[in-house]
Amino acid sequence: MKWLGLGLVALLSLALAVLLGPAHVPLAQFARSDIVRSLRLPRAILAFLVGGSLALSGASLQALVRNPLADPFLLGLSGGAGLGAVLAIALHLAGPWVLPLAAFGGALFAMALVYRLGLVGGAELDPRVLILAGVAVGAFASAVTTAIVSLSDAAELRNTFLWLWGGLSGASWDTVVVMAVYAPLPVLVLFAAARPLDLLALGEEPARHLGADVVPLKRRVYVAASLLTAAAVAVSGVIGFVGLVVPHAMRTLWGHRHRPLLPASFVGGGALLALSDTVARVAVAPRELPVGIVTALIGVPVFALMLRRWSAT
């Protein structure tokens, strides 16, 4: 029943994303319209994939570091992505795919650095060390980025930040294919980690006694969640809120077991972002709102309602 409801919400959000937009497309021409076929459809699908990826990464990282405040960007990825993008522009690299690739590279670099720091103190990926390393690497990358931007006189660099703040303007069938080919592997790795993540919630020592292979598990989850987030940043910048709150909202319905929670987070995150992007495109047309604002404006009230219902039971 819950699954049916979630599925319907997801389908509805996708349908609205394709049906609504700032341009008026007569229903008779709908199937032939270039706007629908090459802009709305890929954008709706990309929004769903990105939202799902962020929420799934968030849910997994919250379990990994055992901290409800964890979100996909906690571990320095946004700072790394920004640095990559700014470096690419400062070095005058040109081409339509430079920004996404550079952001992806920067995010991977930050991930590698945080991972390495996380191994300090006995090859353990201690959650506390991991969070500190993430915050430190993120702050360092942001500082370098700001230094480059304020020392350079290319106006273009300032606009780079607009992109980094997140949005789905870059959606096309190309980016959809990139996500659709890239995402399944990390998604499956995370889904497969559902059971051991349940054990990890009890604490590392008890999880080990119950037969979970704690150290490889943590590495696998960390790397998969980061790779997924890095891809999301590359195609849509840093979209906040989805990865933090959707997992909590889903916990109010599905509880703390990760086997249902992880897929539910993916579908819920996808639906929230597809819906938010539609609102962003339509609400103040012909202008467009930044989608990160809309995810918060829609998500917070929904989350508050769910939280109230959940604490009442």
Place this chain on the structure above:
Amino acid sequence: MRLWAHRTQLAGLVALAAVAACRREGGVARGDGALTVIDDAGRRVELHAPARRIVSLSPAVTELLFALGAGDRVVGRTTWCDFPPAARAVPSVGDGLNPNIEAVAARRPDLVVLYRSPLNGTAARQLERLGIAAVLVRQDRLEDVGRAARLLGRLAGVEASGDSLAASIERLLANPPAASHVSLAFVVWDNPPMVIGGGSYLDELATLAGARNVFHDVGSASATVAIETIAARDPDAIVVLSDTAPAAPAAFAGRREWQAVRAVRERRFVQLTGSLYGRPNPRAAEAVAELRRLLAAPGARRAGGSGGAGGAGRTR
């Protein structure tokens, strides 16, 4: 692009500026050479004598001062002041966005000209505490150029050239715009897509050049829009600004999502130099003439469409 961001932020203050503009005429020159003006923020600025050492913290002001024949009095500029070429010889005091008061004061100016913004208002007060006169000038639209020319002409003691420059701008504005036969969209950034709206200098230039900005109805100077909206409004040509010469082709032209826009698909781009078109300046008449010529070129029009006689072709 930097200045557009500023202008967006300032959009709500237009009414206030109009009040300031009305009060501006209160400039008085006393017999002893001392003069008083009211600037675009409604502040009273007093000088004992026409300014001899001026620091300009806005590229549009630097260009205007040189055009007024007061270029030799400019002793400080921003890193963005790249026109006229002689301006580059003036020492830079920073990027002008968050003025470095110490660097400005080190040039020992008797007048500092700033773009009117809340941040610069604070800087102006700090300068006044150091005994340095500071004037805030708004230069967002063509009509601002004339007003600024008169104000700066008076402060720099070149009143006659200020008045004649202002008069030439007023003549340009009084010209009935040519009938619009080409539609265009100014795309200043691609992700997120940002276009120039009706409340802007570029929109004025387009109108004067006989073109219709398809985002004229967007009130602010610039706005983020969806590619879908650009595609639906289907401009004859896409105008991009570039500071590099020769202009590099717009990178987004190669991205697949932009192919939904007909003018991008058919590569109908018009490239304008940022230093001539990116900010309101005294060369507006030249800019309008060049834009009219570029839009009349075959590459800017669609074959057999609303572009009229033009054939199908490509820019570049």
